Amino acid sequence: MIREKRRKKKRIKNILIAVLTTLIVLAIAALIEINVFRVKNIEIEGNLLYEEDVIRNAVLNDEYSWNSLYVFLKYRFTDTEAIPFVDTMDITLKNPSTLHIQVYEKGIMGYLYIPAIGENAYFDKDGIVVETSSDIVEGTPEIRGIDCEQVVLYERLPIEKETLRDILTMTQALKRSNLVPDSIVYGQAASPVLLYENVQIQMGSLEYLTQKVERIGKILPSLNGMSGILHLENWSEETTNIVFDKQ
Numbered sequence: 454m455i456r457e458k459r460r461k462k463k464r465i466k467n468i469l470i471a472v473l474t475t476l477i478v479l480a481i482a483a484l485i486e487i488n489v490f491r492v493k494n495i496e497i498e499g500n501l502l503y504e505e506d507v508i509r510n511a512v513l514n515d516e517y518s519w520n521s522l523y524v525f526l527k528y529r530f531t532d533t534e535a536i537p538f539v540d541t542m543d544i545t546l547k548n549p550s551t552l553h554i555q556v557y558e559k560g561i562m563g564y565l566y567i568p569a570i571g572e573n574a575y576f577d578k579d580g581i582v583v584e585t586s587s588d589i590v591e592g593t594p595e596i597r598g599i600d601c602e603q604v605v606l607y608e609r610l611p612i613e614k615e616t617l618r619d620i621l622t623m624t625q626a627l628k629r630s631n632l633v634p635d636s637i638v639y640g641q642a643a644s645p646v647l648l649y650e651n652v653q654i655q656m657g658s659l660e661y662l663t664q665k666v667e668r669i670g671k672i673l674p675s676l677n678g679m680s681g682i683l684h685l686e687n688w689s690e691e692t693t694n695i696v697f698d699k700q
Contacts, residue, residue: 489549490522496547499556502538502590511536512544512554521552537586538575559583562624563594563637565601565610574604578625580617582606594627596620598639619645619659626666632673644686651700652676657686664688668695 492513497505511534517523525546533542543555561583564573575584575593582604599620601612610617620637623645627633634647634654647654647669654669665685672683672695681699688695 490520491550492519492521492524492552493550494552496551496553497556498554499558502558503536503556507536508542508554508556512542512552521546521549524552537588538584538590561590561593562621562628563596564590565596565599565604567601567604569603574601574610576610578621580609580621582608582610592633594624594634595636596639597636622659622662623656626662630666630670632666632669649673649676651680652683653681654683655686657688661689664690672697 495505495509495513497508500508512518512528513524514534525544528542528544533544538559538561540557540559542557545553545555547553559575560577561575562578564575566572567574567585570585572585572587573589573595574582575586575590577583583606585604585606599612599616601610604610616639623637624633627647634649636648638646638648640646644658645656647656652673656665665688668685668688669683676683676697679699681697684696684698
């Protein structure tokens with residue numbers, strides 16, 4: 454009987470020790486989490502269209518966002534808050550107090566204004582509509598003179614196939630050379646005109662496009678502050694004269 458009581462007391466003692474040990478471990482873990490996993494630094498990369506504050510506020514958007522481990526685990530199972538022109542954001546824990554946010558923006562090449570919805574339709578390098586918005590994204594050319602009555606998000610622009618191909622070829626060539634114009638205007642002859650502030654550039658056909666873009670890059674800086682029309686529509690490997698009609 455006495456031996457049984459001793460065994461019982463020993464079991465209770467062991468249970469109490471185990472419970473106490475568990476509580477101590479949990480308390481230590483809680484203290485570590487509170488004091489160590491506290492957001493002190495945020496590194497943001499890939500954001501060209503938005504200020505860092507916009508990205509930060511979209512990620513740290515609830516009362517527990519002071520905890521870096523919580524933020525990291527949260528976005529393993531949920532998506533970040535939707536931001537126009539942002540495709541995805543990847544949140545990683547660089548160290549217990551530093552979050553790293555990699556922003557992947559939608560690769561927009563240009564936009565068309567769609568009167569039916571009163572918004573701009575932004576398209577990517579494949580002509581897919583990636584965003585509709587009333588916002589104007591700086592450094593993105595407006596395509597004018599093209600009839601487009603309606604668009605469907607994440608589908609190709611519903612315009613004539615050859616015209617779309619020319620637009621995509623043109624915008625990609627200009628973007629690669631850091632020569633993105635304010636707008637690209639298509640007239641009745643479907644011949645694009647590039648607008649850079651007060652300078653118009655008549656492009657003609659897209660034959661010799663690479664060479665024409667190279668010449669734009671060399672000539673445009675010298676036209677800064679001037680108004681007029683630069684004629685490239687008749688340029689070829691045989692006819693290399695370039696005329697600028699100053700206005």
